[in-house]
Amino acid sequence: MNSKEYQIAVIPGDGVGPEVTNEAIKVLKAAASKVGFTFRLIHYDFSGERYLRTKETLPDSVFEELKRMDAIFLGAVGDPRVEPGILEKGILLKLRFGLDQYINLRPVKLYPGVWTPLKDKGPEDIDFVVVRENTEGLYLGIGGFVKKDTPDEIAIQEMVNTRKGVERCVRYAFEYAKKRNKNKKVTLCDKANVLTYAHDLWRRVFRRVGEEYPEMEKDYAFVDAVCMWMVKNPEWFDVIVTCNMFGDIITDLGAMIQGGMGIAAGANINPEGVSMFEPIHGSAPKYAGKNVINPMAAICAMQMLLDVVGEKEAAKITEQAITTILASGKMKDLSTKSGLKTDEIGDMVADYIFKMS
Ligand code: IPM
Ligand code: MN
Numbered sequence: 001m002n003s004k005e006y007q008i009a010v011i012p013g014d015g016v017g018p019e020v021t022n023e024a025i026k027v028l029k030a031a032a033s034k035v036g037f038t039f040r041l042i043h044y045d046f047s048g049e050r051y052l053r054t055k056e057t058l059p060d061s062v063f064e065e066l067k068r069m070d071a072i073f074l075g076a077v078g079d080p081r082v083e084p085g086i087l088e089k090g091i092l093l094k095l096r097f098g099l100d101q102y103i104n105l106r107p108v109k110l111y112p113g114v115w116t117p118l119k120d121k122g123p124e125d126i127d128f129v130v131v132r133e134n135t136e137g138l139y140l141g142i143g144g145f146v147k148k149d150t151p152d153e154i155a156i157q158e159m160v161n162t163r164k165g166v167e168r169c170v171r172y173a174f175e176y177a178k179k180r181n182k183n184k185k186v187t188l189c190d191k192a193n194v195l196t197y198a199h200d201l202w203r204r205v206f207r208r209v210g211e212e213y214p215e216m217e218k219d220y221a222f223v224d225a226v227c228m229w230m231v232k233n234p235e236w237f238d239v240i241v242t243c244n245m246f247g248d249i250i251t252d253l254g255a256m257i258q259g260g261m262g263i264a265a266g267a268n269i270n271p272e273g274v275s276m277f278e279p280i281h282g283s284a285p286k287y288a289g290k291n292v293i294n295p296m297a298a299i300c301a302m303q304m305l306l307d308v309v310g311e312k313e314a315a316k317i318t319e320q321a322i323t324t325i326l327a328s329g330k331m332k333d334l335s336t337k338s339g340l341k342t343d344e345i346g347d348m349v350a351d352y353i354f355k356m357s
Contacts, residue, residue: 172271306318
């Protein structure tokens with residue numbers, strides 16, 4: 001029995017966030033009791049609901065508390081009653097930036113038994129990881145308007161790339177590819193043919209850091225071509241490293257080829273600090289409270305949490321439960337039309353873990 005008690009912050013958030021979070025916690029409980037570790041959940045109600053009530057998104061004071069956590073689990077943010085950007089910037093991005101979670105790790109993995117829209121492609125072809133830079137790029141929110149609301153309006157949004165930020169991201173990608181030990185290949189996804197300053201920096205850093213990894217194959221691909229190849233030849237990829245904006249876009253495409261938003265999970269990682277785990281599907285308000293959303297993405301995010309905090313055995317058995325249940329073919333369709341209820345799916349995974357020998 002591990003004597004450590006993990007302190008895990010839980011932010012269920014908006015829409016379907018609370019429902020899928022419940023199921024992920026069910027699985028966490030099952031894995032913890034099976035393997036023998038303890039944890040304490042500290043709930044926070046940051047959400048659109050709270051914002052509408054208090055006009056507050058995430059108070060600065062909470063960072064001191066969050067910095068003492070072992071991990072954060074986030075359900076989803078986004079509420080149609082709130083103007084776009086307020087909750088995203090005020091909660092999600094504020095957490096990513098404030099806790100310096102500079103990596104957004106997004107596996108694109110087709111599990112056996114799950115349907116992909118790609119013809120003639122299977123689990124052996126669709127298995128790569130996107131390492132998305134998570135604290136810079138177009139996401140910083142630097143910019144402004146001139147002559148707003150006139151025909152001569154100018155809107156500028158700056159793309160920020162620091163050598164330090166790019167380098168730590170690229171190095172993480174090489175280290176990850178080394179540990180992953182699949183094709184030993186890292187692809188830099190950029191637009192260096194147009195962004196001749198920003199992505200020139202990425203290329204130079206990639207080349208320089210790459211020299212420290214002579215055993216790794218290095219590949220360069222423009223983001224538009226990456227979109228094409230993710231559909232045509234996904235088997236070419238092992239680890240893709242890319243900037244914040246491109247990472248956002250290609251991982252939605254990634255989610256589609258791995259069976260949909262119902263399975264896609266991500267980890268916002270600060271390797272030296274506190275990391276945050278989330279399904280990437282967002283709040284899906286029209287399905288909120290209906291018990292139809294598939295919680296697998298949240299369960300996969302919890303699996304990543306277990307792995308990153310160091311509970312390797314718990315992570316392994318959770319992965320095994322996910323794999324076996326999906327391979328049984330009971331859930332080919334991971335959308336809201338799977339015919340299964342949100343809590344049924346959570347129970348299935350948790351029961352499987354409890355019954356494992
Ligand atoms: C994601 C989301 C966020 C992003 C939004 C909600 C700010 O789309 O996690 O991919 O763009 O990073
Ligand atoms: Mn996104």
